[in-house]
Amino acid sequence: MKYLIASSVLVITLIIGFFFLPESFLSGKEIPYDDEQDGLSKQIVIRFSHVVAENTPKGLAAQKFARLVEEKTDGLVKVEVYPNGSLHTDEDELDALIDNDVQMIAPSVSKLTNLAPEWGLFDLPFLFDNDQDIEETLSSELGHRFLSLNENKGIKGLALWSNGFKQMSSNLNPLLYPDDFKGQRFRIMPSPIIAEQFKALGAKPVEVPFNQLYTSLQEDQFDGQENTISNIYSRRIYGMQKYMTVSNHGFLGYAVLMNKEFWDKLPKEVQRDIQEAMSETTSWMISESQRVNEEQLNLIARESSIQIYRLTEQEKMEWYQALRPVYQKFLQTTNDKEMKEFVKKRMDHLETH
Numbered sequence: 001m002k003y004l005i006a007s008s009v010l011v012i013t014l015i016i017g018f019f020f021l022p023e024s025f026l027s028g029k030e031i032p033y034d035d036e037q038d039g040l041s042k043q044i045v046i047r048f049s050h051v052v053a054e055n056t057p058k059g060l061a062a063q064k065f066a067r068l069v070e071e072k073t074d075g076l077v078k079v080e081v082y083p084n085g086s087l088h089t090d091e092d093e094l095d096a097l098i099d100n101d102v103q104m105i106a107p108s109v110s111k112l113t114n115l116a117p118e119w120g121l122f123d124l125p126f127l128f129d130n131d132q133d134i135e136e137t138l139s140s141e142l143g144h145r146f147l148s149l150n151e152n153k154g155i156k157g158l159a160l161w162s163n164g165f166k167q168m169s170s171n172l173n174p175l176l177y178p179d180d181f182k183g184q185r186f187r188i189m190p191s192p193i194i195a196e197q198f199k200a201l202g203a204k205p206v207e208v209p210f211n212q213l214y215t216s217l218q219e220d221q222f223d224g225q226e227n228t229i230s231n232i233y234s235r236r237i238y239g240m241q242k243y244m245t246v247s248n249h250g251f252l253g254y255a256v257l258m259n260k261e262f263w264d265k266l267p268k269e270v271q272r273d274i275q276e277a278m279s280e281t282t283s284w285m286i287s288e289s290q291r292v293n294e295e296q297l298n299l300i301a302r303e304s305s306i307q308i309y310r311l312t313e314q315e316k317m318e319w320y321q322a323l324r325p326v327y328q329k330f331l332q333t334t335n336d337k338e339m340k341e342f343v344k345k346r347m348d349h350l351e352t353h
């Protein structure tokens, strides 16, 4: 009986083996060595999460960067871009980066002010006159110092990107003079300097994460907001606000960040390729954000009934006078000599021109 069971097991094993043996074994042919397969197992994947739409300056820059990295590393590094907060919202993307759940994010610098108050510098109203000013400052020594500002938190700064200037909008009345803001509720990003800006205008700042912007506006949680045209357009905020002022009063910059431990472990040649791809993307983005914002402003004017005003130089100066306390507030938050000098120089410039 034992002999019968043993031989049945052997026969069954042989039958199964026959069907599952690789074709090469049966045919005697050798399978060629698969180079691509081997490459895939060594591929480095960078998950890059951000909160805005793909057709915005940041969305487009993230895609360009991903393409350049893949090209420069011959496919060794793959950058997977997750737009629209599909992976992480701006409430948890920083933690996700620190935990290495994602390896790259590009939050607006305002959202980093709780890590270091110095980031608030970029939230000062009328800090820049034009895109050239922005580019010069971001690529200056002062700009570069921001990249290492949060290394002690395990964050490596790769670049500062520009999405150009923010504009104001409201559902209650046109915003042309400082008094027009009085009593209104404005959605803001979490930044003490931006909060101060609205308080100085007699308005009430309300912090709302970007992914809740549309619904909170629908639910009437605030009356107005400030953002770049690309965000006003892609989030369809223009459809829910009656008045918009092209004020160019604020700057929206992004800090492109990587998990530091992940970065430190990358081979030197890969780091070099990533840095090259990043610097090409950063220079491209300055003009690209200008192009996208201009194009989408025309679309808003064409597609909606929002009333658009353009602030004159004289009106800008009236806003600045009302907003001077915001500069004082920033000067109190930092001991950094160079930053203080930069800010004072800017105040002198605004007051004498």
Ligand code: LMR
Binding pocket: 051, 052, 058, 107, 108, 163, 189, 209, 210, 227, 231
């Ligand atoms: C916002 O929250 O309004 C912006 O920071 C969104 C973005 O990343 O452009």
